Amino acid sequence: MPLQILLPMVVIGIAGIVILLHLLGRSELARLEDEAAARRAWLREYPDTPPTRVILSHDRHAALIETAHGAGVVWPMGMDTTARYLRGAEIHRTKDGLRVDLPDFAAPRIRLRLNDEEADLWPTLMNRKDSP
Template identity: 45%
Template structure:
């Protein structure tokens, strides 16, 4: 078999699988359907129990127990961090959270989420000011 034909079959096969997975909806990112799902992801990621989760408007992040931590989606999975020691900044561009853990990403959330979480984050921001 000529090399160009083998290359065409490999590229076509991979492209076909990607198209099929996308058509079946398997390329969609995770969103939390409700508070219970966000709490389950918090427990799975941290091992800690929590009582409440306030979902962001887009369902991609949740504030846990009024500021104890945040759980958010990353592609088809989730991750979570405590807000202890985190630097939180709100502004016109949204909510920016920098965690003290150097391996954690900088979490940037849209302005709608900043507005929804403002009442619960206000006491945390006042303590740190």
């Protein structure tokens, strides 16, 4: 098949799939319905480290997790969630929340949408050395 036909077919096909998924509601971010959902999301990644405290963001798209081994965060990656410890993280305030730079090649940067109150409080909790 000539490239002049193949390339547009591939581009239109991918665009069609993206539009279809969006129309079916499959493009929205995962939402943590309650603290129990955030705990389950954390435990999927770190089953041996149960959370001692969970703080949900106002929009329920992220959760700050405290454990006996330090603080972590749960956030959406599409319709699923992922979690990381915050050891070695650099936390920066942005206009709509926080940017967390991690020494982790699998998740080098996390953008958290937080309201002003959360964006002021969370860095303090993320950096606490006296976590339970």
